[in-house]
Amino acid sequence: MTDFLDYLETESGQPISRCFQCKKCSGGCPVSSYSDIKAHQAVRLGQLGREEELISAPLVWYCIGCKTCQARCPNGIDISAILDVIKGQVLASGGMPGKPLPAFHESFLASVNRHGRVYELGMVIGYKWRVKRWTEDKELGLKMFAKGKLSLLPHRVSGRRQVRELFELHKVRGEING
Amino acid sequence: MVESVGYYPGCSLHTSAREYDYSSRAVLKALGVVTREIPDWNCCGASSGHSRDHTLSYALPLRNLIQAEEVASDLLVPCAACYSTLRVTEEYLAGGSKDARILQGKVEKVMGKPYQQKVKTVHPLDLLTRPEMLQKIKAGLKRRLTGMKVAPYYGCLLVRPEVAAFDDQEQPQKMDVLLREMGAEVVRWSYKTECCGGSLGVTQGDAASPLVDRLVAEAKKAGAMALVTACPLCQANLEGRQSQIMPVFYFTELVGLALGIPDSSEWLRGHLVDTKSALDQLEGVISLGR
Ligand code: SF4
Ligand code: SF4
Ligand code: SF4
Ligand code: SF4
DSSP: OOHHHHHHHHHHOOOGGGOOOOOHHHHHOTTTTTSSSOHHHHHHHHHTTOHHHHHTOTHHHHOOOOOHHHHHOTTOOOHHHHHHHHHHHHHHTTOOTTOHHHHHHHHHHHHHHHHSSOOHHHHHHHHHHHHTOOSTTHHHHHHHHHTTOSOSSOOOOTTHHHHHHHHHGGGSOOOOOO | OOOEEEEOOHHHHHTTTHHHHHHHHHHHHHTTOEEEEOTTOOOOOHHHHHHHOHHHHHHHHHHHHHHHTTTOSEEEOOSHHHHHHHHHHHHHHHHTOHHHHHHHHHHHHHHTSOOOSOOEEEOHHHHHTSHHHHHHHHHHOSSOOTTOEEEEOOTTTTTOSGGGOSSOSSSOOHHHHHHHHTTOEEOOOSOTTOOOOTTHHHHOHHHHHHHHHHHHHHHHHTTOSEEEESOHHHHHHHHHSOSSOOOEEEHHHHHHHHTTOTTHHHHHTTOSSOOHHHHHHHHHHHHTTO
């Protein structure tokens, strides 16, 4: 067992080494035809400890967490949980600026962190700014705006100080009480 | 017998999916269920929470569960993404692993309140299809949806992961049953739980549209004139990303219509794809006096 596999299994909570490459996951995965490697191949890269290939695989960002893979996998492996570990690793190291999907997650979380709720227009602007894609989607955006579907003012949670603390929790050392 | 439930709208229902919010609250009210919005809720983080870190993906929803305990013992969550997140968090904490207990302790400290595991997260589709609720809906029908051919779309997060599923994972039936009880004709199709592309809709137009278009085309092929959803993300994606013209209803809007709630035509005005084509069929039947 490689260190990387060990790490991935612990962090994702998924029995990666049990995968026997039956490919049922990829058969049901809605994004596998759009992405470079398919779901079962991601699991294989994990098994083989090929960290760099996995980190640079677009599938990591295409996965939408629909968990069809887990529902179909004879070993109950949730591939999105494995890919989430990789995403977290990349976002924590501040990597991939300007790439659409990481930028979306960053904008989303920035909005939650700042306001406690998602301020939709702020998020869309933040996201477009990060990937410098202003014109794309303008039409849909304007249509939604006209129907009152995008809000202009941030909705703030009065407990947003608490929410900010939740964002820092992973740095806090925990203990079990009671 | 449910009388008063906690209610978590989530960000979507406060912004782009207002008609889902209004119709859910109105339908529940008409059925004698009081909804009490949980105080000062925060975004549950859904899929983006997961991509940052484990702690955050449970901490954001847990704050909401703790806030909900002040309000009622059932927490109603219409957004499928939020529902799934809250439900999974509830189970994670009920599991009582060492990590879960550490996390609980940390969040309780931040909030200055304990988590008592008193709240059960429930999706409105689950609530409205319980026998006593179906009875009430049947008794309150003002207008049968006869003539309306619809394809129920469950998407992913109502049936996955397993702990969050309140219906069969591959062949869910609850929305079908509800729609049929109201007189609608439910078409048979095999794309009920196929994913629509979710947040890819915002980021990768190229990947999301073919997924949506295939769903719409399959619904049409099965004879449907409208899709019915139970998730604001599915609804926005299906409506905003199709190159065809098929209305996409929230199931609560149709319940509202069938119960004759006066505001129901108001909700439908907010849609991006005109709902008239589907309603015309219905209206025609009504004017024929059937
Ligand atoms: S379905 Fe499970 S066992 Fe089969 S290839 Fe995918 S991850 Fe491996
Ligand atoms: S969760 Fe991700 S990997 Fe699994 S089926 Fe869905 S998109 Fe594919
Ligand atoms: S997951 Fe989506 S809908 Fe739910 S609270 Fe967060 S942003 Fe809102
Ligand atoms: S929006 Fe798509 S990905 Fe999200 S729950 Fe609905 S079907 Fe699934």
